[in-house]
Amino acid sequence: MNAVTTLTVEDGVAVVTIDSPPVNALSAPVREGLKAAFAQAEGDDAVRAIVLACAGRTFIAGADIREFDSELVGPHLHDVQAVIEASTKPTVAAIHGTALGGGLEVALCCHFRVAVPSARVGLPEVALGLLPGAGGTQRLPRLAGVPAALDMMVGGRPIRADKACELGIIDKIVPEGELLAEAVSYARKAADAGTKLVRVRDRSEGLAQDTGPEVFAEFRKKHARAFHGFKAPANIVKAVEAAVALPFDEGFKREGELFEELVHSNESKAQRYQFFAERETAKIPDIPKDMPHIPVKSVGVIGAGTMGGGIAMNFLNIGLPVTIVEAKQEVLDRGVATIRKNYQITVDKGRMTAEQLDERMGLLKPSLAMDDLAQVDLIIEAVFEKLELKQEIFGKLDGIARPDAILASNTSFLDVDAIAAATQRPETVVGMHFFSPANVMKLLEVVRGEKSSDSVVATAMAVGRRIGKVAVLSRVCDGFIANRMMAPRMEAAQALILEGPMPSQVDKAMVAYGFPMGPFAMLDLVGLDVIGWDAATSSSSTVTEVLCEMGRWGQKKSGGFYDYDEKRRPSPSPVADQVVRDFQAKSGKQHREFSEREIVERLLFPVVNEGAKLLDEGIAIRASDVDVALVYGYGWPVFTGGPLFWADIVGLDRVIAGLEAAGHEPAPLLERIAADGRKLHQYQVA
Numbered sequence: 001m002n003a004v005t006t007l008t009v010e011d012g013v014a015v016v017t018i019d020s021p022p023v024n025a026l027s028a029p030v031r032e033g034l035k036a037a038f039a040q041a042e043g044d045d046a047v048r049a050i051v052l053a054c055a056g057r058t059f060i061a062g063a064d065i066r067e068f069d070s071e072l073v074g075p076h077l078h079d080v081q082a083v084i085e086a087s088t089k090p091t092v093a094a095i096h097g098t099a100l101g102g103g104l105e106v107a108l109c110c111h112f113r114v115a116v117p118s119a120r121v122g123l124p125e126v127a128l129g130l131l132p133g134a135g136g137t138q139r140l141p142r143l144a145g146v147p148a149a150l151d152m153m154v155g156g157r158p159i160r161a162d163k164a165c166e167l168g169i170i171d172k173i174v175p176e177g178e179l180l181a182e183a184v185s186y187a188r189k190a191a192d193a194g195t196k197l198v199r200v201r202d203r204s205e206g207l208a209q210d211t212g213p214e215v216f217a218e219f220r221k222k223h224a225r226a227f228h229g230f231k232a233p234a235n236i237v238k239a240v241e242a243a244v245a246l247p248f249d250e251g252f253k254r255e256g257e258l259f260e261e262l263v264h265s266n267e268s269k270a271q272r273y274q275f276f277a278e279r280e281t282a283k284i285p286d287i288p289k290d291m292p293h294i295p296v297k298s299v300g301v302i303g304a305g306t307m308g309g310g311i312a313m314n315f316l317n318i319g320l321p322v323t324i325v326e327a328k329q330e331v332l333d334r335g336v337a338t339i340r341k342n343y344q345i346t347v348d349k350g351r352m353t354a355e356q357l358d359e360r361m362g363l364l365k366p367s368l369a370m371d372d373l374a375q376v377d378l379i380i381e382a383v384f385e386k387l388e389l390k391q392e393i394f395g396k397l398d399g400i401a402r403p404d405a406i407l408a409s410n411t412s413f414l415d416v417d418a419i420a421a422a423t424q425r426p427e428t429v430v431g432m433h434f435f436s437p438a439n440v441m442k443l444l445e446v447v448r449g450e451k452s453s454d455s456v457v458a459t460a461m462a463v464g465r466r467i468g469k470v471a472v473l474s475r476v477c478d479g480f481i482a483n484r485m486m487a488p489r490m491e492a493a494q495a496l497i498l499e500g501p502m503p504s505q506v507d508k509a510m511v512a513y514g515f516p517m518g519p520f521a522m523l524d525l526v527g528l529d530v531i532g533w534d535a536a537t538s539s540s541s542t543v544t545e546v547l548c549e550m551g552r553w554g555q556k557k558s559g560g561f562y563d564y565d566e567k568r569r570p571s572p573s574p575v576a577d578q579v580v581r582d583f584q585a586k587s588g589k590q591h592r593e594f595s596e597r598e599i600v601e602r603l604l605f606p607v608v609n610e611g612a613k614l615l616d617e618g619i620a621i622r623a624s625d626v627d628v629a630l631v632y633g634y635g636w637p638v639f640t641g642g643p644l645f646w647a648d649i650v651g652l653d654r655v656i657a658g659l660e661a662a663g664h665e666p667a668p669l670l671e672r673i674a675a676d677g678r679k680l681h682q683y684q685v686a
């Protein structure tokens with residue numbers, strides 16, 4: 001048919017096979033091939049039924065996302081689907097791997113779908129800021145019902161084949177390894193039996209119940225918080241409302257309009273950028289892709305505190321044995337108990353079985369002796385942030401660990417090279433910086449020391465992916481990428497409250513921008529005292545210092561910038577606000593009202609500036625790595641694309657002017673890129 005699609009006919013059944021690695025996405029050649037193959041099979045009198053199958057690791061994983069930003073080449077997907085759907089012969093999609101987005105939507109144009117048990121199906125477009133624009137919002141509810149279809153499309157998570165079968169999306173589950181033969185036999189039987197062929201668009205079993213306005217109203221209410229800032233979920237709900245209220249063709253047209261709104265939105269562009277940016281992080285220009293990794297089959301963690309425990313859980317979760325070492329028995333016991341408690345919470349929520357809990361705890365070996373780390377492949381140190389202490393530990397490890405073991409530090413700002421220098425084998429040392437809670441947060445910064453070997457770096461990155469993290473590579477600097485980037489926001493926030501806005505207003509602007517919480521709420525959560533306050537040297541010279549001196553250390557003292565009730569719900573604090581007002585009075589600055597936009601720019605332009613500095617220094621490999629780190633490490637709203645993508649949306653000239661007006665010096669790289677009319681988010685270190 002063409003290079004990516006073949007058509008074979010055997011015994012009256014045509015098999016259309018797509019073979020377009022890596023994921024059989026619906027690129028222009030695939031669409032062309034599909035359309036031609038189905039047209040030919042339909043026209044061939046020798047063909048009585050048609051099977052659609054895919055070669056390689058998966059059924060069609062969706063539209064080719066790279067094509068969204070360019071002019072349409074080849075047939076429109078809708079036209080391809082129309083040809084498939086118009087077949088007068090039974091059509092069967094044979095699904096393995098993941099049938100996602102446009103892939104599932106193509107399958108829904110077949111009369112029947114069979115799948116192997118390991119297959120998953122889903123409409124994940126929402127993660128790209130889109131809606132399923134190839135009839136998914138209209139066809140899926142007709143089979144699966146409105147509530148399940150809304151969950152699948154707004155949640156975006158693929159479901160397993162058995163669940164899809166229950167929902168009527170899949171007609172038959174067939175044994176692994178026998179997919180094609182079973183699909184062919186299914187198609188042939190349908191042809192032999194003269195089974196009445198009903199297109200999904202003409203079916204309505206899913207629309208028989210739960211379609212009243214209250215279903216939609218309730219859904220919107222339940223997810224209002226999660227929808228905040230995103231455009232796609234609201235449009236998905238509207239499209240499904242149309243599926244219920246309108247005949248298919250009209251609903252389909254409405255879906256198209258709602259899709260168009262999204263595909264040109266900055267939110268969707270940002271989310272599509274993040275999709276590729278996230279995958280790009282794995283690529284390290286000066287380390288070959290096939291660099292051999294050091295086998296990691298066992299792990300040691302030093303420190304059983306909150307970080308150490310969370311880090312250990314990541315490895316227990318994937319079935320690796322972990323030896324966790326502490327200096328004192330009671331601290332060790334407490335750490336192990338916390339890990340068990342965390343797992344128990346998951347069991348109580350029904351997301352893990354008691355047996356799985358036992359299995360995971362069975363892999364954990366608590367120890368008071370560093371010598372017990374002699375045989376492990378990867379050791380991650382997670383002790384208190386003090387250079388001398390870490391150097392002492394690495395010095396000891398040098399004499400204990402196997403020569404080829406990877407020695408990693410979870411330091412969040414210390415000099416990894418200085419830590420490595422405490423050993424005779426600095427090439428085995430890297431930073432592996434987890435974010436708290438370490439078993440939950442998806443970011444892992446792999447810090448490449450001056451002497452870290454390529455295979456150690458490549459292995460640390462791969463280990464990160466194995467435990468489900470997004471691993472971003474950083475060079476050594478104070479705070480690495482994410483923490484260093486966010487420090488200027490905190491400084492700008494502290495400075496801004498002297499000019500008029502109260503902490504709660506600043507936080508409100510950050511939440512409206514899309515952050516889970518603002519900087520002052522975050523300070524209260526972490527503890528004001530932890531951020532470098534020292535009673536001995538406190539000089540009452542900042543709001544934070546005064547609050548600390550008053551014992552207002554944050555949530556743990558039931559008050560910081562906010563007051564808290566017994567359920568830790570915040571309310572603006574008259575006491576803290578008075579402290580702010582006193583400082584405002586003393587500051588000598590002109591006080592005025594600030595709009596939300598001004599607050600956002602005052603706090604976030606310095607972050608952009610820091611990003612440019614960090615790229616100029618070669619700390620990150622590429623701008624998109626920085627954006628990924630902030631989204632996964634700090635909850636930077638993904639629909640803005642991250643600070644550097646957002647800066648391009650706002651316009652670099654505006655960023656520079658804003659920085660200057662607030663008394664910051666724009667980073668030279670920022671000025672160079674702006675002067676050349678280039679995009680900051682596309683910058684790569686040479």
Ligand code: CAA
Nearest residue numbers: 022023025061062063064065066100101102132133134279
């Ligand atoms: N378009 C273009 N490229 C894609 C792609 C797509 N839909 N899906 C994956 N790729 C690329 C990735 O960028 C990656 O490329 P590199 O190797 O060059 O980095 C490669 O395929 C492999 O992808 P992963 O590394 O993600 O592989 P995986 O095995 O971990 O996951 C997957 C496979 C589950 C299919 C995952 O890639 C995925 O979730 N893809 C996106 C699926 C999706 O969102 N589909 C909907 C598209 S929008 C749509 O269909 C709109 C519509 O209504 C018509």
